[in-house]
Amino acid sequence: MGQDSRSGDHGPRAETGTKDALLSAAVRVFARKGFQEATVREICREAKANVAAVNYHFGGKEALYRAALETVFSMKDPAADEFADRTRPAEDRLRGYLDSIVDELYVRCPSDKAGQDKHALFMIETMNPSPHLDIMVQLYVQPRADLLRDILRDLLGPKAPDQVLRDCAQSIWAQMLHPRMFGAISDRLKPRLPSPAERLDEYKRHLIRFSLGGLEGIRRRLNKDSE
Amino acid sequence: MGQDSRSGDHGPRAETGTKDALLSAAVRVFARKGFQEATVREICREAKANVAAVNYHFGGKEALYRAALETVFSMKDPAADEFADRTRPAEDRLRGYLDSIVDELYVRCPSDKAGQDKHALFMIETMNPSPHLDIMVQLYVQPRADLLRDILRDLLGPKAPDQVLRDCAQSIWAQMLHPRMFGAISDRLKPRLPSPAERLDEYKRHLIRFSLGGLEGIRRRLNKDSE
DNA sequence: AGTTGTTTAAAACGAATGTTTAAAGCGAGC
DNA sequence: GCTCGCTTTAAACATTCGTTTTAAACAACT
Incomplete structure (x- = not known):
């Protein structure tokens, strides 16, 4: 199961799009619903992706949540x-x-x-x-x-x-x-x-x-x- | 659908037991799991009651939660x-x-x-x-x-x-x-x-x-x- | 073109949950 | 003793959710 196109051996494709869309949709949905209340289906709908995409790209809802946290909290702050x-x-x-x-x-x-x-x-x-x-x-x-x-x-x-x-x-x-x-x-x-x-x-x-x-x-x- | 034995017209039975047991089990379970995480089945298990008892006596999970809140926060405090x-x-x-x-x-x-x-x-x-x-x-x-x-x-x-x-x-x-x-x-x-x-x-x-x-x-x- | 590995898509699976149903149990009153 | 109303029970229902499956679509390389 290839998880990440960019870490593939030979054929790095053009922007996957889906994975990034999933991630940013996840941030938005988790931010307004929390982990439990947010559903994989809603995230996929907002990312215009298939339900299976989360498991394919991230391995599951929880891993997606973790990835969302990492993404968000790695952002540099404007003021500081x-x-x-x-x-x-x-x-x-x-x-x-x-x-x-x-x-x-x-x-x-x-x-x-x-x-x-x-x-x-x-x-x-x-x-x-x-x-x-x-x-x-x-x-x-x-x-x-x-x-x-x-x-x-x-x-x-x-x-x-x-x-x-x-x-x-x-x-x-x-x-x-x-x-x-x-x-x-x-x-x-x-x-x-x-x-x-x-x-x-x-x-x-x-x-x-x-x-x-x-x-x-x-x-x-x-x-x-x-x- | 008779909801409450004690408000019945003629035959007030001996302690219903079940309804009270349900209520106090609900307090305990809700207190340690919250509303969402707590399940009707767990509450009933802890109250030694049937799954349907919650709906029969209270009308649903949410009404039971409300009743639990009312019970708990009506308790008089020791110090005050x-x-x-x-x-x-x-x-x-x-x-x-x-x-x-x-x-x-x-x-x-x-x-x-x-x-x-x-x-x-x-x-x-x-x-x-x-x-x-x-x-x-x-x-x-x-x-x-x-x-x-x-x-x-x-x-x-x-x-x-x-x-x-x-x-x-x-x-x-x-x-x-x-x-x-x-x-x-x-x-x-x-x-x-x-x-x-x-x-x-x-x-x-x-x-x-x-x-x-x-x-x-x-x-x-x-x-x-x-x- | 054909092969290969990756990505998407639709459908189904399996588990869990709140709720409903329908029948059985049970105590009181006639 | 029998009926009636309230209570309890077990089973089923309907939904929702995360995940899996299976196959089709796709892009790159030979």
């Missing part, structure tokens, strides 16, 4: 590591970091379909981890976590234990993600208030204030402990 | 509204609130099976909202949200807008829930550190410090704005 240069004041870098990740997560430009699918998949895989979660963590989460840890290291000083950095990072990530994970719940709470997603800039300001305040609280405690 | 009395200092009440909810969410006493199922269902329904999410919000989330809002009102003063209270409440809830929602991801981040669930007391201390600091930051801003 401008917050890595240690010359800028740490507080500014944190601001920039929050701003950029929140924009990333609550994609506002409806043009960037690929980016939307990417973050939909991030949410899906986060809320419902599959055996292939590692791919996403390694390619997507880890770099962002490292970046934040460096910023927090600067903010909290060299004496701050790793565990404290991790806790703070999680507090910050939690707040960034919360509106996406609890949107459905928040919408049903009385009194009904506009969701953070509807007032992103305001929520970003809250986020930075609350987080800087929280870090200040942690820093005070660190200093008190080291006396 | 001791933080409602406005005499205690607000900061203490926040401490108590965090402590009690975290304990609730990361149930440590393995005896309380019902409580575990309840919070498993809470997580499942949060991460994968069903059409019956409202039940849970109304019976479970709303009272806890109200409690926290009152505490935050005391902490931030009467001039704080509702929107600010809500944002702060969400920041705090986000942190409480984060370890449960992102446990799988955090476990895969390098360097590997013990998860908050493995060191709950330490994490609770972080949570209270970070949150009080965050609130202090918000309060400062409120005062500055009102000058």
Whole structure:
């Protein structure tokens, strides 16, 4: 069973088309339905391919899902590591970091379909981890976590234990993600208030204030402990 | 089609058994598998009932799920509204609130099976909202949200807008829930550190410090704005 | 043209699921 | 004792899904 035309021994054909179409259809469908809910048939319909194509080209639904994750999370991000240069004041870098990740997560430009699918998949895989979660963590989460840890290291000083950095990072990530994970719940709470997603800039300001305040609280405690 | 023996006109039989067994089996199975993954057959097996029993007594899988949610979230909580009395200092009440909810969410006493199922269902329904999410919000989330809002009102003063209270409440809830929602991801981040669930007391201390600091930051801003 | 290996296509398979059916079981009331 | 209504049971039904099968279409090389 030849699986991949491009790795064939002699006759590399012109663009297969089908395999790529399957992959990008898979990204879209998985992004809006998740692994379980998405069906091979729907993906093939969207890729204008036969039902058997998935098994032929990828070996099965699960392998296709894995391939879709790899594709999506290997994409280079537009904005990124401008917050890595240690010359800028740490507080500014944190601001920039929050701003950029929140924009990333609550994609506002409806043009960037690929980016939307990417973050939909991030949410899906986060809320419902599959055996292939590692791919996403390694390619997507880890770099962002490292970046934040460096910023927090600067903010909290060299004496701050790793565990404290991790806790703070999680507090910050939690707040960034919360509106996406609890949107459905928040919408049903009385009194009904506009969701953070509807007032992103305001929520970003809250986020930075609350987080800087929280870090200040942690820093005070660190200093008190080291006396 | 008589649905309920206890609402029958004349002959209320001895304990039907089956319907109750079905309900409690449903709670357990849904709690560990979610709505989609759970199968009617497994629930019936666990309830020692026939496959058709679900449709006979409840009308279908979905109605059974709804009934399970109603059952579980109608349970009165052991600990609760001791933080409602406005005499205690607000900061203490926040401490108590965090402590009690975290304990609730990361149930440590393995005896309380019902409580575990309840919070498993809470997580499942949060991460994968069903059409019956409202039940849970109304019976479970709303009272806890109200409690926290009152505490935050005391902490931030009467001039704080509702929107600010809500944002702060969400920041705090986000942190409480984060370890449960992102446990799988955090476990895969390098360097590997013990998860908050493995060191709950330490994490609770972080949570209270970070949150009080965050609130202090918000309060400062409120005062500055009102000058 | 003919051969070969790869890709597509239609159909069918086999397993699992929620639901329905039709008959049997069973307790109470006349 | 018998009927009637509610409950339980086993079997079947209808659908859906991932996957397999089998054969036809296709492109390149000899």
